Amino acid sequence: MTPLYTAEAIATGAGRDGHVRSSDGGIDLNLAIPKSMGGSGAGANPEQLFAAGYAACFHSALQMVARTQKVDIADSSVGGQVHLGSNGKGGFELSVLLEVVLPGIEHAAAQALADAAHQVCPYSNATRGNIEVTITVSDD
Incomplete structure (x- = not known):
């Protein structure tokens, strides 16, 4: 495959309770385990x-x-x-x-x-x- 576009992101911290950021800054989110799975739900997943x-x-x-x-x-x-x-x-x-x-x-x-x-x-x-x-x- 010849790529038309490549997205790049990095996850840091504690996985589902960490942070994600795309290389261009378009995504820059705190993550949180959903309440239904015992987490705070205070972030995206x-x-x-x-x-x-x-x-x-x-x-x-x-x-x-x-x-x-x-x-x-x-x-x-x-x-x-x-x-x-x-x-x-x-x-x-x-x-x-x-x-x-x-x-x-x-x-x-x-x-x-x-x-x-x-x-x-x-x-x-x-x-x-x-x-x-x-x-x-x-x-x-």
Whole structure:
């Protein structure tokens, strides 16, 4: 692969209770373990960052597919949920739910656009076969 762009970030401190910063300073966040996992919840966490990144990347892929098919999705959105849980083997695993909203687009056509975006999105390609990813099309 010939990179088009390289992102760089460093994590310091105590991992989930540490700090992350991108090399350009665009991300500069304190991290905290979520309250549901016994932490303070007073900062971002890796799952939130992954959910935001995947949602944004998928939305870009969706817009590219729509442009190619000459479909206007100006009021569209993609919401991301990243779930962290036990893998039953002493470790942890992730699953992802993406919710695609395409107002004014018939459900079957919206699902076809989402399915096409799932084939070109770099996050989808990176996770395919590794974690469960569910993509739903919602009317709201």
